[in-house]
Amino acid sequence: EADIYQTPRYLVIGTGKKITLECSQTMGHDKMYWYQQDPGMELHLIHYSYGVNSTEKGDLSSESTVSRIRTEHFPLTLESARPSHTSQYLCASSESGTYNEQFFGPGTRLTVL
Amino acid sequence: DQQVKQNSPSLSVQEGRISILNCDYTNSMFDYFLWYKKYPAEGPTFLISISSIKDKNEDGRFTVFLNKSAKHLSLHIVPSQPGDSAVYFCAASATDYKLSFGAGTTVTVRA
Numbered sequence: 301e302a303d304i305y306q307t308p309r310y311l312v313i314g315t316g317k318k319i320t321l322e323c324s325q326t327m328g329h330d331k332m333y334w335y336q337q338d339p340g341m342e343l344h345l346i347h348y349s350y351g352v353n354s355t356e357k358g359d360l361s362s363e364s365t366v367s368r369i370r371t372e373h374f375p376l377t378l379e380s381a382r383p384s385h386t387s388q389y390l391c392a393s394s395e396s397g398t399y400n401e402q403f404f405g406p407g408t409r410l411t412v413l
Numbered sequence: 414d415q416q417v418k419q420n421s422p423s424l425s426v427q428e429g430r431i432s433i434l435n436c437d438y439t440n441s442m443f444d445y446f447l448w449y450k451k452y453p454a455e456g457p458t459f460l461i462s463i464s465s466i467k468d469k470n471e472d473g474r475f476t477v478f479l480n481k482s483a484k485h486l487s488l489h490i491v492p493s494q495p496g497d498s499a500v501y502f503c504a505a506s507a508t509d510y511k512l513s514f515g516a517g518t519t520v521t522v523r524a
Contacts, residue, residue, distance in 0.1 A: 304456075306456075309454075331510060333511075333512075335514075340422065340516065340517070341516055341517075342415065342417070342502070342513075342514040342515055342516045342517070343457070343502065343504075343512075343514040344514075345511055345512070345513075348511060350510075358511070359511070359513075390456050390457070392456075394510065399445050399462070399464055400510075401447055401459040401462060402459070402512060403459065404449075404456030404457045404458070405456050406454075406455055406456045407454070407455070407456050409454070
């Protein structure tokens with residue numbers, strides 16, 4: 301079944317730790333995105349990729365980094381987690397071409413103590 | 414600067430009645446508009462969309478209306494059902510495929 305997956309779903313970690321949030325999709329989509337969302341707020345785009353070896357920063361500045369070595373995989377890494385990174389992180393993908401909706405994964409709820 | 418605004422953070426409606434959610438945008442380059450539904454601890458799910466060449470799009474109980482001159486769109490849900498209780502996000506994009514989201518409206522459908 302075509303889908304988009306995120307792991308872990310929940311992560312509680314101490315300050316200074318390095319973390320990687322995983323995102324994989326089986327739909328063969330070229331475009332992938334990472335959003336950050338806090339309760340009651342809009343989703344903010346922090347990274348996007350239009351294909352393998354292509355990554356760009358989004359509209360919201362983020363200390364995280366991403367990579368796109370394979371079409372289906374778009375991991376996000378924080379080298380040194382801080383309490384200000386506490387948030388929900390949502391991964392999405394979409395087909396090429398115009399007027400295509402983005403499909404979202406279930407999200408990772410990150411808490412940095 | 415927030416380019417998509419949902420000014421009503423919450424909406425309560427009785428089961429069977431109409432729910433009307435509103436969204437305003439400021440960027441005249443937006444040409445594609447979407448509504449997403451989100452349950453707690455889940456990712457947003459696509460509901461319905463409309464391109465700027467149309468002023469109405471209907472899909473079952475969901476209808477989206479676009480007023481380009483007013484830079485305003487609305488989502489109508491008729492009839493409202495208990496399973497419709499969720500947070501609804503309005504989103505918009507220009508030709509760069511990136512989405513700008515509103516802050517969401519929490520809909521509660523009362524029995």
